[in-house]
Structure formats: structure tokens, C-alpha cells
Amino acid sequence: MTxxxxxxxxxxxLARLMPMHLIVSPTGHIRHTGPTLAKxxxxxxxxxxxxLEVFELRRPRNVTCVEQLRAVAGTTLNLRMRxxxxxxxxxxxxxxxxxxxxxxxxxxxxxxxxxxxxxHLTSADFPATDLTVEMLYLVEAKQAVMDESHHLxxxxxxxxxxxxxxxxxxxxxxxxxxxAMDDILQHYTACGESFGLMQVDLDYFKDVxxxxxxxxxxxxLQQVARILVEETRASDTIVRAGGDEFVLVFHRLTDPDxxxxxxxxxxxxxxxxxxxxxxxxxxxxSIGITVSDDYDPPTADQMLIDADMALYAxxxxxxxxxxxxNRSDAAEQDKAASQSPPQx
Amino acid sequence: MHGLINRSIQxxxxxxxxxxxWTKIAVAADLGFDSFEALLTYEAAQTEAVLDAACKxxxxxxxxxxxxxxxxxxxxxxxxxxxxxxRFGGVTFEEFLHSLDELHDRARLAVPGLNMxxxxxxxxxxxxxxxxxxxxxxxxxxxMVGILRAMADDYGALALLDFQGRKDGVETIAxxxxxxxxxxxxxxxxxxxxxxxxxxxxx
Numbered sequence: 001m002t003x004x005x006x007x008x009x010x011x012x013x014l015a016r017l018m019p020m021h022l023i024v025s026p027t028g029h030i031r032h033t034g035p036t037l038a039k040x041x042x043x044x045x046x047x048x049x050x051x052l053e054v055f056e057l058r059r060p061r062n063v064t065c066v067e068q069l070r071a072v073a074g075t076t077l078n079l080r081m082r083x084x085x086x087x088x089x090x091x092x093x094x095x096x097x098x099x100x101x102x103x104x105x106x107x108x109x110x111x112x113x114x115x116x117x118x119x120h121l122t123s124a125d126f127p128a129t130d131l132t133v134e135m136l137y138l139v140e141a142k143q144a145v146m147d148e149s150h151h152l153x154x155x156x157x158x159x160x161x162x163x164x165x166x167x168x169x170x171x172x173x174x175x176x177x178x179x180a181m182d183d184i185l186q187h188y189t190a191c192g193e194s195f196g197l198m199q200v201d202l203d204y205f206k207d208v209x210x211x212x213x214x215x216x217x218x219x220x221l222q223q224v225a226r227i228l229v230e231e232t233r234a235s236d237t238i239v240r241a242g243g244d245e246f247v248l249v250f251h252r253l254t255d256p257d258x259x260x261x262x263x264x265x266x267x268x269x270x271x272x273x274x275x276x277x278x279x280x281x282x283x284x285x286s287i288g289i290t291v292s293d294d295y296d297p298p299t300a301d302q303m304l305i306d307a308d309m310a311l312y313a314x315x316x317x318x319x320x321x322x323x324x325x326n327r328s329d330a331a332e333q334d335k336a337a338s339q340s341p342p343q344x
Numbered sequence: 345m346h347g348l349i350n351r352s353i354q355x356x357x358x359x360x361x362x363x364x365x366w367t368k369i370a371v372a373a374d375l376g377f378d379s380f381e382a383l384l385t386y387e388a389a390q391t392e393a394v395l396d397a398a399c400k401x402x403x404x405x406x407x408x409x410x411x412x413x414x415x416x417x418x419x420x421x422x423x424x425x426x427x428x429x430x431r432f433g434g435v436t437f438e439e440f441l442h443s444l445d446e447l448h449d450r451a452r453l454a455v456p457g458l459n460m461x462x463x464x465x466x467x468x469x470x471x472x473x474x475x476x477x478x479x480x481x482x483x484x485x486x487x488m489v490g491i492l493r494a495m496a497d498d499y500g501a502l503a504l505l506d507f508q509g510r511k512d513g514v515e516t517i518a519x520x521x522x523x524x525x526x527x528x529x530x531x532x533x534x535x536x537x538x539x540x541x542x543x544x545x546x547x
Contacts, residue, residue, distance in 0.1 A: 122435060122533070122534055140428060145383075
């Protein structure tokens with residue numbers, strides 16, 4: 001086999017093979033540029049500007065003259081065009097035989113997406129062997145799929161929010177949530193089931209959150225939930241109605257003595273410090289109680305309002321106690337309200 | 345069938361015939377949901393059911409419906425991205441035709457699991473071609489006729505297209521290129537970004 005000859009290429013062939021090449025004279029001036037690169041550097045190629053005036057060599061560093069440039073031939077060159085927007089380029093330089101200067105081939109590398117837009121390049125600007133167009137295709141396809149993925153995630157997120165809203169369980173404590181409470185009160189009042197209603201509001205809970213942090217606060221809420229469950233029957237409904245507000249619904253239990261005893265047991269246990277690691281968390285609670293027997297007909301809204309008022313009476317009276325709704329007062333207010341002229 | 349294909353059909357029906365028509369078709373097809381997700385995969389029978397229901401609702405033969413779907417995919421403003429991806433294939437309509445050979449692999453590279461038909465272009469002289477469309481589900485040939493018609497328009501080329509039938513899972517389209525620059529094509533630049541990223545691939 002005869003050895004392959006050293007190749008001499010006409011400039012036109014070079015331009016087709018490497019449309020982003022340039023030839024730099026021994027003095028460091030640009031003597032010739034491939035057609036795609038010519039679109040990038042414009043007049044600089046025609047006027048024979050110095051290579052290092054048009055491109056800044058970022059790596060290897062400290063290359064400031066053509067002699068130094070010649071010395072880094074064969075290594076990967078990281079360049080940046082000096083004119084805005086400072087398009088980054090990758091390059092490879094080889095020294096031409098006989099000291100005729102250098103042949104430098106450039107490529108966009110990862111910057112291709114922006115560069116193609118900046119310089120209005122078309123697929124004809126890249127040789128078929130160059131993967132730039134394939135890369136742009138993939139970027140475009142990836143973007144389209146990412147957009148779809150983004151939309152899918154948004155839809156899943158809102159579906160998840162909706163599902164959480166519809167759920168009946170408070171995720172932190174495992175107790176029923178307000179929605180579940182509305183459901184069960186609606187059911188009891190509609191079916192004429194008698195029940196006791198207890199509003200429990202924690203006192204000093206904010207201090208725990210403020211001094212020991214939210215993890216401690218969450219721990220306290222979980223322990224409170226456990227105490228409330230332990231002190232009630234399986235047929236009762238324990239609700240976390242808000243941050244540190246709980247509502248207890250006692251099915252077919254309206255006896256004030258028994259409800260009062262339950263409230264006192266709960267209060268006693270809540271007064272015992274709850275340990276969070278080494279730290280004791282001291283809280284207390286105020287309780288308001290009402291029973292469906294006192295209403296004709298009982299409505300959930302009115303009972304909750306009344307129990308809440310009784311709760312605030314407990315707070316005013318110094319906390320750590322329970323108060324029953326006084327329906328004889330409330331009944332008179334109801335009566336007064338019904339006699340007053342209707343509001344617009 | 346991949347969600348992208350199902351969603352393309354859905355968006356075509358919705359954008360062309362209105363949201364009400366789509367809702368009715370989805371109910372008639374007994375999907376059990378009102379919208380395909382582009383990134384999920386569905387039973388082929390569900391795609392069939394939608395096409396059947398659409399043909400019935402619109403009183404349109406399936407061939408025509410599928411061809412319209414193909415045209416929609418590259419010409420409707422809601423699905424710019426697919427047109428752009430196809431335009432990457434070449435600077436002229438002829439180059440684009442030759443790039444179809446790579447479409448199957450390109451699509452698979454971009455979306456693994458997207459089972460696109462195998463396409464093979466055969467030359468019969470400078471202006472006559474045959475496109476061989478291979479897929480286990482019939483109908484992609486008609487979609488391709490619609491796509492080719494719209495892409496010829498996009499490039500400003502004048503071409504005659506003729507669906508020549510399906511045999512052994514292979515559909516054949518005859519293409520005669522009458523004039524490659526008949527009219528001014530639509531503007532295309534590699535680097536411009538899709539103007540509306542919302543609903544980019546399939547609406």
C-alpha cells in the first residue's frame with residue numbers, strides 16, 4: 001500500500017469541510033476565514049485584524065502574542081469573541097508547515113443555541129458532519145417536552161391540593177379536620193342526634209413556637225392530639241379546627257357533669273409539661289362547652305359560636321378551666337334578635 | 345399509544361372543531377377522563393375509540409380526518425414546535441423529504457417510548473419519490489400525507505401527493521415534486537425560540 005499523501009486542499013474545499021476555520025499569518029493577522037466564521041467576525045476577517053484582537057483566549061491563560069499562540073497549538077482553546085455579546089468558542093490550532101502561520105478551527109460547543117440565534121445561522125452554515133444541528137434539534141425537542149412536563153406537574157400539584165382540601169384528616173395530628181367536622185355536625189343536626197360540643201383552645205402555645213421553634217410546636221400539637229384521643233371515646237370526633245384550636249364532638253353525650261369531668265381531665269393533663277427532647281413545653285388550655293339539647297333546633301353554626309364565647313369566658317376568667325354556655329342568657333339574646341326588625 | 349399522539353389528536357379536534365366537540369367525542373369514546381396527558385401512555389384501543397367517535401361525530405371518513413390531523417400538526421399556531429423540528433430536516437423541501445428517514449430515530453432520541461412510524465424515502469428520478477410508512481397501527485400514512493402537504497406549503501414547494509394504500513403493515517405515499525420553489529415559503533430560523541412555550545408540542 002502506498003502511504004497516504006500529505007493533503008493540500010484548495011481554500012474552497014477547506015471552507016466546506018471547516019466553515020468556521022481561519023488562517024492566521026506568522027505575524028498573528030487573520031488572512032482567511034471560513035464562510036460561517038465570516039458571518040461572526042464580519043469586517044475583522046476582511047481587514048486582516050490580529051487574531052488576538054478579535055478573540056480573547058480564556059484558556060490556556062496568558063497568551064498575548066502570536067509566539068505564545070503558536071506554542072499552544074494542538075491543545076483545546078477556550079476563546080471568547082471580544083465584541084458583544086462575547087460569544088464563547090472552542091478552538092483547535094495547528095501550525096502550518098514551513099512557518100506559514102496557523103490553521104485554527106472553531107466551534108460553538110455548548111453555546112451553539114444562543115450563537116445560532118445571534119448570528120442568524122442556518123443548517124447550511126454547518127457541515128453535515130457537524131452535530132450542531134442535531135444538538136439544536138434535541139434542545140428544541142427537550143424544551144417542548146419540558147414544557148409539557150411542567151404543565152403536567154402543575155396539574156398534578158393542583159389535583160393534589162384539591163385532594164388535600166377534600167381530605168378529612170389533619171396531616172400533622174391525624175385528627176379530623178374542619179371539613180370533617182362540618183360534615184359530622186351537619187349529619188348529627190340533620191338526623192336529630194344529640195351531642196355535646198367542646199371547643200378547646202391552647203394557651204401559651206405561641207410561646208412554645210417562638211422559643212423552641214416549630215418542630216417543638218408540632219410535637220406539642222401531636223401530644224395534645226394523643227391526650228384528646230385518650231380522654232375520649234371511640235365514638236367521639238376529635239377535630240383540629242385550626243392552628244391550636246380543637247373541637248370535640250361527643251355523640252349522644254349531653255350530661256354536663258360528665259362533660260365537665262372530661263374537660264377537667266383534659267385540662268389537668270395539658271397542664272403537665274410536654275417534653276420536647278430535654279425541653280419542657282408548658283401549655284394550658286381554655287374550654288367552652290355546649291350541648292345540642294339546649295337548642296331547638298340545634299344548628300352547628302350557632303353551637304360553635306356559643307361554645308367559642310364560653311371558651312373566651314374561660315380565658316377571661318384565668319384559663320385552665322371550662323365554661324358551659326348559658327342558654328338562658330343566649331335564648332333571651334336569640335329572642336331579642338328575632339324581635340328586632342330584619343337587617344338589610 | 346403515547347400520550348403525545350393522543351394529545352395531538354385531542355388538540356386537533358379541540359382547536360379545529362371547538363371544545364364542545366372534543367368533550368362530546370371524549371364522552372362518546374368512553375374515556376373516563378376529559379383530557380389526555382402528553383407524558384403518559386394509553387391503551388391503543390382508547391386512541392381507536394377517539395378516532396371512531398370523532399369520525400362519527402363529524403361525519404367524516406377516517407382517512408380525511410387523519411390527513412387533516414397531519415396538516416394541523418404543522419400549520420396550526422398552537423403547535424409551532426413540531427413544524428420547527430421538521431424544518432430542522434433541511435433547507436429545501438427535497439432535503440426535508442430525505443431527512444424523513446431519520447425522523448424515527450430523532451423522535452426516539454428526544455422522547456424515548458414515542459413509537460413513531462418508520463419512514464423510508466425512495467427516489468425515482470429527480471422529482472418523483474415514494475415514502476414508505478411502517479407502523480403496526482394503520483393510519484399514520486394518511487397523517488403523513490397531511491404533514492407533507494403542509495410542509496410543502498411551508499417550504500413554498502408545489503408537490504402532488506397520492507396515498508397508494510396499505511399492505512402488510514406498510515403504507516405507501518407517492519410524491520411528485522412539481523416545483524421546489526413555487527411560492528415564498530414561511531420564514532424559518534434555526535435559532536429563534538418558539539414564541540409560545542405553552543402547549544408547545546401537542547397543544
